[in-house]
Amino acid sequence: MNTIVGRSRWTPLLFLAPFIVTFLLFTAYPLVQSVNLSMHQTYGPKTSTFVGSGNFTQLFSDPLFWKALSNTFLFALGSVFLQLPLSLGLALLLDRPGVRGRLLFRLIYFSPSLAGIVFVALLFGPIFEKNTGLLNVWLNSWIGFDLEFPWMERHVMTGLIVAGMWMYVGFNMVYFLAALQNVDRSIEEAALVDGAGPWQRFRHVTVPAIRPVAGFVVLLSIIGSFQLFELPFVLLNNTAGPDNRGLTVVMYLYQTGFEVGDLGYASAIGWSLAILLMILAVGLRLVLQRYED
């Protein structure tokens, strides 16, 4: 009996051990240390000076930080307000009763998100070229768009929203589609019998049913958008582009931490981003709760 009692006491902890050990070492400790680091100025990983809240006051008056923040914000706005409605639209089309080839369409829409973001950046390099790039050539032949339109030279963030849309529209659609397929058909049919039109059915049956998933997808794309880094960094050949037009918050963190070597200032940037994301997440929850009743 003794052995069984002893075993059942330690067994769960042994199963949990890999998580506990790596969590403490590579998440909990760095988390605490990043608070400490954010109050230091460092030169590489070795030497540092205590500056208190100096990093944060400097950050608030740092034009590059504000530039990075506004660029990132623009990308997030594009993701949430252009990309997600398209994802939902595609999911609604695919969910129409009687549509054939649903699995094939879903597979095609989803496939760009499998290509890693670095590789997508490589792929869009020639696509965004002036004169010879696929995008300008096509837009020119359809709507007479300017062949010389300088995507990566002047309109980096707009280009990134386009590339991001290609990459993630299907990814987000998969979530919407899964939610739509969980909608109780009998409620929909009851609404139909009661004489509800398409818009009323959408507004009063579909929307309430997919709201939790929609909230999750919005949160996921806000968090994802605010961590934008590789796409502009690689597209612009490991720089922030002309006049820092492609600078994002995480790219600025990378530059200060690993090109300049100030891990302290980089941590302060990291924390600013984390706090901003927490505020946005709480805000989103409050907005969704208001619609709940």
Place this chain on the structure above:
Amino acid sequence: MEVSPTRRLWMALTYVLLAVTAILMLVPFAYLVCSAFKTNDDVFRSTFLPAGEGLLGADWSRLTLDNFRRLFTEMDFGRHMLNSVFLASVTSILATLASAMGGYALAKFSFAGRAFFTNFVLAALVIPAAVLIAPTYQLLYWMGLLDSYAGLILPGIAPAFGVYLFRQAMINSVPNEVLDAARIDGAGELRIFFGMVIPLVRPMLGAFLLITFLGTWNNFISPQVVLQSSEKFPLSVAISQLKGVYSQDYALQMAGTLVSIAPVLCLFLLLQKEFISGLTSGAVKG
């Protein structure tokens, strides 16, 4: 059954919209494949295949394998590909195993501290990666793990996300009676875990393995920060360097990109059903 003309019109419109979107999604891939087999001059001269007299109005004789030859002979892409395969396999297998173990402990044992550790996992889920980059780099420096694969693999061994997913999966799909019966029969805890629990969550296991494999394969910022010697670079870092050095050689870049994404696309095509159901299971049911 009679189908009304308006209904048919709506259906036709639905298919047109779906097909146009599908084409827009596939065109960049077609562009990628075509460009990888062209000379760099032809990349600038033609959008897809070089124009000519052959089948489909293309000049097939102008296509070349030279980009791939250069990748594997001059740029050591074979090495980088092996690095990616190694990093992604080791990380995904260890992470899946550790996550399944952790999820099992939280789902199927009652012990002092279970609630505490469950909250731990939930709290870890919301920590943004950005705050961990700089201190983790410093920690790896102190541990002497910079420029080593251990420095890349160890921090990803037991992701909270995985522990949470497996906990959710196991609460419902692993019946307590089966575990108790096995214990009464005298089966050891490890045998119960590998022989009974793991088979019961196989779909989840496959999906998570694939998700972490893809995540590691596509990861850029960690190897970019941690690794210094170019012979250790995985494809993601190697190709960004290639783009920097040969910034106008798009044919070479596209060949490298094709080589980098083709393996994961094939892997996904083989396992896509498990993957998508695993991806959405937590979100839709929870």
